[in-house]
Amino acid sequence: MKDDRILLAHGGGGRKTQSLIQEVMLRHFRDPVLARLDDAARLEMESRALAFTTDSYVVDPPFFPGGDIGKLAACGTINDLAMQAATPKFMSVGLILEEGFLVSDLNRALGSLAAVTRALGVVVATGDTKVVERGRGGGIFVNTSGIGIRPEGLDIGASRARPGDAVLVSGTIGDHGIAVMSVREGLAFETPLQSDVAPLWPLVAQLLEHRIAIHCLRDPTRGGLAAALCDVAAASDVGVRIREADLPVRREVRAACGLLGLDPLHVANEGKLVLICAAPDAPRALAVLREHSLGRDAAIMGQVEKGPKGVVRMETVAGGERVVEMPLGDELPRIC
Numbered sequence: 001m002k003d004d005r006i007l008l009a010h011g012g013g014g015r016k017t018q019s020l021i022q023e024v025m026l027r028h029f030r031d032p033v034l035a036r037l038d039d040a041a042r043l044e045m046e047s048r049a050l051a052f053t054t055d056s057y058v059v060d061p062p063f064f065p066g067g068d069i070g071k072l073a074a075c076g077t078i079n080d081l082a083m084q085a086a087t088p089k090f091m092s093v094g095l096i097l098e099e100g101f102l103v104s105d106l107n108r109a110l111g112s113l114a115a116v117t118r119a120l121g122v123v124v125a126t127g128d129t130k131v132v133e134r135g136r137g138g139g140i141f142v143n144t145s146g147i148g149i150r151p152e153g154l155d156i157g158a159s160r161a162r163p164g165d166a167v168l169v170s171g172t173i174g175d176h177g178i179a180v181m182s183v184r185e186g187l188a189f190e191t192p193l194q195s196d197v198a199p200l201w202p203l204v205a206q207l208l209e210h211r212i213a214i215h216c217l218r219d220p221t222r223g224g225l226a227a228a229l230c231d232v233a234a235a236s237d238v239g240v241r242i243r244e245a246d247l248p249v250r251r252e253v254r255a256a257c258g259l260l261g262l263d264p265l266h267v268a269n270e271g272k273l274v275l276i277c278a279a280p281d282a283p284r285a286l287a288v289l290r291e292h293s294l295g296r297d298a299a300i301m302g303q304v305e306k307g308p309k310g311v312v313r314m315e316t317v318a319g320g321e322r323v324v325e326m327p328l329g330d331e332l333p334r335i336c
Contacts, residue, residue, distance in 0.1 A: 006101040011131025020129060024106060028114040029093075029124040041125035043090055047149045051086035053077060054145040059336055062109065062140055064180045066194030067270075069142055070109030072336060074116035075199045075270060076221070077146040082201040083217040083273070085156050085208060086148030088120060093127040093144055098137030109140060116199055122146075151208070158235035160215040165304040166282035167240060168275040170203060170289050171196065171297040173225050174253040174267035177335050181260065189252040198271035203294045212285045213278035220274055221336055223327045226265040228274050229312045230326040240312045242302030242324070265314075266327045268335045276304060 001023040009016035026035065033041050055076050062069040078088045093113065097106065117124055131137075175196040182193055200219065207214060216236075220228035225247075233240045249264050257264050271294060277285050282300050289295030312324040 001103060004103050006097045006099060006103065006106065006131055008099050008131050008133065010097070011129060017129070024103065024110070025127065025129070028107075028110040029127075031123045031125070033123055033125045034127070041090070043125060043147070045089070045147075045149070047152070049150040049152050051081050051084040051148045051150050052145070053080040054143070055080065057142040057144070057336060058138060059180065060138065061180070061183055063105070064183050064195055065192060066179055067197040068109050068112050069140060070111065070113035071116055072197050072270060073142040073144045074113045074122075075197050076336065077144040078116070078120065078122065078199045078201050079219045079270075079273075081146050081148035082199075082204040083156075083219055084148070084150055085154055085204060085214070085217070086150045087205075088122045088146055088148045088201055090123050090125045090147040091117060091144055093124055093142065095127070095129045096137055096141040096143075097129065097131050098139050099131060099134040101139050106140065109142075120199055120201060156214055156217055158216055158218065158232050161232050161236035161238055161240075161276045161304045162215060163238055163304055163306045164279050165215055165276050166279045166285075166300055167229070167242060167302040167304065168277070168282065168285060168289065168298060168300050169225065169248065170273045170275065170295045171271075172248040172250050172253070173220070173269055173272060174249060174257065174264040176270040177224070177267035178253045178256045180335050181256065185260070187256055187259070189256075193250070193252045196269055196271035198294055200271065200273050200294065203273065203289065203292050206288055206292055207275070207285065210284065210288045212288065213281045214275065215278065216274075216276035218274040220269045220272060222268055224264070224266045224268055225274065226263070226312070226324050227326055229324065232274075232276065233312050234310045236304070237309050239305040239307045239309060240302060241305055241315065242312065243315045244317050245315075246299050246301045248297045248299050265324060270336060279303070
């Protein structure tokens, strides 16, 4: 493509739009389902038990340590499907580009997105691109939808937690949010902090293969671990108790949260999952998680209780107890 920046004409439906589609989009996504360029993709599904999700990504900055908005969009959609134990199959990609956005940066983001989908065999089946005037679009926004196939007869959901269940987390919390903030606020660490953004389906598939009695899976993205656990407590009408001493948090994340006045429990993650399973399966689930590269820092951090219903409590390292509240809003604007 001759243009090195996005022009309003690229969203006009004419020759510039065709150039953008043919020479940029299809360069990254070559599946014949998309190559037809019909108004709707024609899909063949081998199951009637499906999961369907949609999300939008507006991270600022769009490129951060350990990832970018393209990788974030692919992983976020795949992870939402994985939390229903669904094998990701198809994805749509909608782009809102700001006039003046670098085509090289667009290629970089799409390359990251395509690398994730190719690695997992996910087909980018359809998409759309719009261009808005300079100053109105934040560079690049991405909207994705995903379809996956659920195992027949398996019921996993936020309302499935039961008293006595164990609560596990697959690794250190807050890495993504603080990695993005480190770029935005100019923070430096002795050890460079990377976003944890990653596709969680291989980790979930491993849990399923070992027949762990999974009741609930959640990815603690916006609102962090606190929001995920509060959602489960409310949906299942149970209490959840966690132990601060068992929460895996990197030293750099603790330091940055202290500096910025943030609670690590409220900071976004993009490559971690919360697993709630039958208590007898917890040790085996922990071993399965730790066998995978994405779960090496996994921990059993608490348990589900009868009550108080809808309340999450944390035993502090000081020996006290505090209520873990649902965040009022997004403490970190445009983090995902």
